[in-house]
Amino acid sequence: MAKYNNIAVIYGSDSSEWEVSCRSGEFTASRIDDTRYSIFEIFARFGKWYLVAMRKKDSMRVTFPEEARPEVDKNDFSVTVYGEKIKFDYAYIMQHGAPGENGLLQGYLEMLGIPFSSCSAFVSAVAFDKYSCKSYLKDVDYVNFAPDTFVRKGMDIKAVAAKTVETLGLPLFVKPTDGGSSFGITKVHKAEELEEAISFAFSEGPTVIIEKGISGREFTCAAYFDGNKVSTLPVIEIVTDNDYFDYEAKYNGHSKEICPAQIDESKSAHIQEVTAKIYAHLGCKGVVRMDYIDGPDGLYFLEVNTIPGMTSASLVPKMVRAAGLDITAFLNTLIENS
Structure with missing residues (x-):
C-alpha cells in the first residue's frame, strides 16, 4: 500500500530556469505511478500557484485552460476542483532555482508538516549557494576544490x-x-x-x-536513498563542443553525454564513492547529482544539484536507464523513502 494518496508535482520557478523546470515537472508527473497515486501538476511562479493538470488514480490526465486554472490554497496546501477540496499529502519538487531549490519552498512544506521529495530547507539552502556548499565541504579529504x-x-x-x-x-x-x-x-x-x-x-x-579553471574530463554522478542505504547511479562523462558545458551545450545539442562513462571500473567506483560521501556529509534527501572535473591531480568538486533536471533527455533519467531501472519504479522508491 502506498504511503501517500495525492501528490503535487510543483514546477515553474522565479528564476531564469523556469521553462526548464516546467519540462522537468511535466516529464516527472507523466512517469509517477498512477496506479498508486493521484498526481496534480502545480505551476508556481512569483507567488501564484495554479493547478494546470491532474491525473487521478487509474484515470486519464485532465488539463485546465490558463483562464480556468484552480488556485492552490497555500494556507493548507490544497486545491478545490469541481467543488471537491483536495489536500495534497506529498510534494514532488521540480522547481529549478528559487524558491524550490534554495530551501524556501521546503521551509513552507516543513512548517505545514507535508513530506516532500528533496533535501531539507537547511540543506537545500547550503547546497544551492556554490560558495556556501564548498565552505561546508572544504575539510573533507576525498575530493579537491578549485x-x-x-x-x-x-x-x-x-x-x-x-x-x-x-x-x-x-x-x-x-x-x-x-x-x-x-x-x-x-x-x-x-x-x-x-x-x-x-x-x-x-x-x-x-x-x-x-x-x-581546472582542466580535465567532466563527470557527473547521482545518489539517492533506496530505503536501506545511499545508492549511486552510473557515472556520465560530458564532452562538449563548446568551451565548457554552457546552456547551449546542455539544452541545444552541443554536447555528448556518455552513459555509462567509458572509464575503468576503479575510477567509476571512486566517483560513485565520493558522490555517496558528499550526499551523506551534507545530509541530502531524494535524488541529488554531483558534478566534477577529473583534473591532473585528482577529482575536483564542481557543484551539487539538489533538484537535477528530469526531462526525458536529462542526465538523471539517462543514468536510471543505464542502471537498468524503470523510471516509474525509481520514482516510487524516491517517494516512498522521503
Whole structure:
C-alpha cells in the first residue's frame, strides 16, 4: 500500500530556469505511478500557484485552460476542483532555482508538516549557494576544490578582478553563487574580460564566485536513498563542443553525454564513492547529482544539484536507464523513502 494518496508535482520557478523546470515537472508527473497515486501538476511562479493538470488514480490526465486554472490554497496546501477540496499529502519538487531549490519552498512544506521529495530547507539552502556548499565541504579529504574568490555586489570590482587574476591566474570561471543551468556563467581567458564577466554574473544574483579553471574530463554522478542505504547511479562523462558545458551545450545539442562513462571500473567506483560521501556529509534527501572535473591531480568538486533536471533527455533519467531501472519504479522508491 502506498504511503501517500495525492501528490503535487510543483514546477515553474522565479528564476531564469523556469521553462526548464516546467519540462522537468511535466516529464516527472507523466512517469509517477498512477496506479498508486493521484498526481496534480502545480505551476508556481512569483507567488501564484495554479493547478494546470491532474491525473487521478487509474484515470486519464485532465488539463485546465490558463483562464480556468484552480488556485492552490497555500494556507493548507490544497486545491478545490469541481467543488471537491483536495489536500495534497506529498510534494514532488521540480522547481529549478528559487524558491524550490534554495530551501524556501521546503521551509513552507516543513512548517505545514507535508513530506516532500528533496533535501531539507537547511540543506537545500547550503547546497544551492556554490560558495556556501564548498565552505561546508572544504575539510573533507576525498575530493579537491578549485581555489576561489567570493564577490558581493557593492565591492570594488576593479580591485577584486586585479587581485583574483594575480592570485588565481587564468583561465577563470565566473559564476553566480546561486544559479543553475549555466545562466550567468563566463569562462574568462583574458584579464580584461573579468570585470564584465562579474557584472554579467550579477544579473542572476547579488553574490558571485570566481574559480580557478581546472582542466580535465567532466563527470557527473547521482545518489539517492533506496530505503536501506545511499545508492549511486552510473557515472556520465560530458564532452562538449563548446568551451565548457554552457546552456547551449546542455539544452541545444552541443554536447555528448556518455552513459555509462567509458572509464575503468576503479575510477567509476571512486566517483560513485565520493558522490555517496558528499550526499551523506551534507545530509541530502531524494535524488541529488554531483558534478566534477577529473583534473591532473585528482577529482575536483564542481557543484551539487539538489533538484537535477528530469526531462526525458536529462542526465538523471539517462543514468536510471543505464542502471537498468524503470523510471516509474525509481520514482516510487524516491517517494516512498522521503
